[in-house]
Amino acid sequence: MSEATRDIEALIELMARLPGLGPRSARRAVLHLIKKRGAVMAPLAKAMAEVAASARECAHCGNIGTADICDICRDDRRATGEICVVEDVADLWAMERGQAFKGRYHVLGGTLSALDAVGPEELRIPKLLARIRDEGIHEVILALNATVDGQTTAHYIAEALDGTGVAVTSLAQGVPIGGELDYLDDGTIQAALRARKRL
Numbered sequence: 001m002s003e004a005t006r007d008i009e010a011l012i013e014l015m016a017r018l019p020g021l022g023p024r025s026a027r028r029a030v031l032h033l034i035k036k037r038g039a040v041m042a043p044l045a046k047a048m049a050e051v052a053a054s055a056r057e058c059a060h061c062g063n064i065g066t067a068d069i070c071d072i073c074r075d076d077r078r079a080t081g082e083i084c085v086v087e088d089v090a091d092l093w094a095m096e097r098g099q100a101f102k103g104r105y106h107v108l109g110g111t112l113s114a115l116d117a118v119g120p121e122e123l124r125i126p127k128l129l130a131r132i133r134d135e136g137i138h139e140v141i142l143a144l145n146a147t148v149d150g151q152t153t154a155h156y157i158a159e160a161l162d163g164t165g166v167a168v169t170s171l172a173q174g175v176p177i178g179g180e181l182d183y184l185d186d187g188t189i190q191a192a193l194r195a196r197k198r199l
């Protein structure tokens with residue numbers, strides 16, 4: 001194998017480590033990049049180098065941006081007294097895409113897990129409790145995944161805030177917008193029925 005081919009193979013191997021890409025699609029992506037060297041590959045390489053140098057975690061909420069404090073935490077209009085707790089930055093970005101929440105966020109960086117020995121100290125839970133105290137938070141919205149560990153974490157946080165006067169709420173679970181009942185699993189239908197509301 002020539003040296004040039006080795007470089008391309010090394011690039012394919014790196015690309016194949018990306019979520020959602022296997023060796024076959026990595027190979028196809030690299031071939032596409034090489035064919036579109038000027039229009040796609042060069043700007044992509046430049047953007048990746050820039051973000052690799054500047055990306056960092058927000059010191060308050062754990063969001064990822066390019067400043068020490070993220071745009072949301074710096075925006076005074078978002079000091080609504082509501083804080084939305086999510087497991088991962090991807091969840092925060094998903095909530096922002098929905099454009100429905102006007103408060104601030106807190107990224108835990110995972111969930112409590114007895115199996116993997118993840119306790120509150122491994123997550124950003126102590127930081128969350130400090131922020132609730134310091135930022136005059138009156139409502140904590142738990143937007144955690146509907147998994148066993150997600151729900152264990154939700155209960156832990158709710159218990160930690162018991163008696164503080166802070167309202168603890170969670171996102172409703174149930175029928176997705178545009179969803180058809182016939183396609184839902186039993187757990188979702190049960191959750192939707194429990195969360196029913198008067199029209």
Ligand SMILES: [Zn+2]
Nearest residue numbers: 058061070073
């Ligand atoms: Zn932030």
